[in-house]
Amino acid sequence: MQATLKSAKPRRKPSWSDFQRRYAPYIFISPFFILFFAFGLFPILFNAFLSFHQWQPGTGLGDMKFVGLRNYTDNLTDPTFWLSLKNTAILALMSGLPQHLIAIPLAFAIQGGLRRMQNLVTAVYFLPYITSIVAISVIFFTLFSWQYGVINSVLNALHGLPLIGALFPAEKINWLGEKEYVQSAVAMVVVWRYTGWNMLLYLSGLQAIPRELYEAASVDGATRAQQFRYITLPLLRPIMFIAVTLSLIGGLQLFEEPFILTNGSGGAGQAGLTTVMYMYRTYASYSDAGVAAAMSWLLFIVIGVLTLVNNRAFGRSGLAGRD
């Protein structure tokens, strides 16, 4: 204590600017954290609390009744919950896989083959992403129409083609009216919407790969396919991890597309009912806040587990990996 007093430097007195400098960063970042605690963390904790209670919104908070794990067991014994979970998983897979299987080669082709058109083409592919899901779903609702829809008309016209005609159906498909097709229809809309977004992510990843690697490989006689396999794919892994994680988390929370396409009903045989839709229905239509809260926690667990699995599969250099 005394030693420090003796060796005090001339600028010892804390000035206004020192004070500012010390506390400014905390003040600057505080709005986000205040908002996060109020509207992010607190709801999560409140949701956990709620999930152990029976309660109907609309009645006061005093009417909450503790029911222990009953909301959870109610969900786990509810066939519709399992159906919704199954639908969600199928839809996430059906819509998630094609997005990436198309986006990666597409980004590769656009980056390698297009120069002056690159920005225009990227913008076109990105367009669905910036458009309202409600607008998109309304448009697709008419395009998927059974008797008079554009999609069926085009498919049936393609059926008349020589050679490849057999790939297309001769009959009109009742996309939104039969339970075999509802999921395909929803998945198509999701693929249409997010492929461009993934393509953009991959494009940014490709642009970060040093061209010298390709030059060296081509000096060594590697074909374009080999270059793709041994240079592009491995170096794309970090961005693949981000893209797949985002698709996974987004796919498991699918709500708007199936909601609008099935007019909120879940469609034929409830094949388009996702878990978030069912959660919304449980809360808004059945007024069962506790059960809906428990459902969200169950889905949260599913998402958490799958994210972890994905983490293991794709390695560590994720969102927070490097600076």
Place this chain on the structure above:
Amino acid sequence: MTTAPIPDRPASRPARRAPTLDGKRIGAYLLIALGALLTIAPFYFMFVFATHTRSDIFHLPPPAWFGSNLDENYRNLVERVPFWRNLWNSLYLAVLTTGFTLFFCTLAGYAFAMFSFKGREVLFGLLLATMLIPGTLNIVPYALIMQALGWIDQPRALWVPGMASAFGIFLMRQYIGSSIPRELVEAARIDGASEFGIFRRVIVPLTGPAMATLGLVTFVQSWNGFLGPLIIFRTAETFTAPLALRSMQGIANTDWGALMCGVALTVVPLLILFALASRQLIEGLTAGATKG
């Protein structure tokens, strides 16, 4: 098989062999073009359908070219829902959300990029972790909190929680950290500028491109939001445009021509915004992604 590297090729592009495989290349172009066509086709039909009557839309074959029913569709649209009011609600929400997000995220991004303070790494890690929390799962408590606050039917139920985002702070920090030299900030400090003064006069003017990206993303997200408004807004006057469209679809005898007209009117502002700024948006997003 091999060719000499072309010296004047832009640095970011991978090496390519001379275009010997023209057939393959044309095939790739065709596939890219076909994909692009499939991508914009729904937009095309949106505009075509907006000019047709309901019975034309559901007719065989479906209309492939513009019709003459746009006026009537428009009249039916504004008769059924207070459409301009709904569009204004969307705009009001999007502008407020975007304005606050830009301010708070740039401020926080600046703090994370340029200051070294105790707990910085932990707080930034926490911030990144919040990006992984699935937001949709919060709908029930969110609805209840807004009810308890009496914010049902109030736009503030959406723009107040939307005033800052982890993604926005992340993006701004990456941009400020990589494009603005620390010396600039130090120099301003020596000149006696206050911390907020440095932010306002040095940082803000230099973060234009990143702000444009973040602003666009935030605006588009807010403009297109559905689940949040669905929970908050209960009366037709407070609906945002997507909710109004959805309410038109719900009724038994949907006027698809009018609905499509409303869809087009909701989408067109975004298309214009995107046309004006797509380059910036795409470059900003890819920059944010690679530097992650």
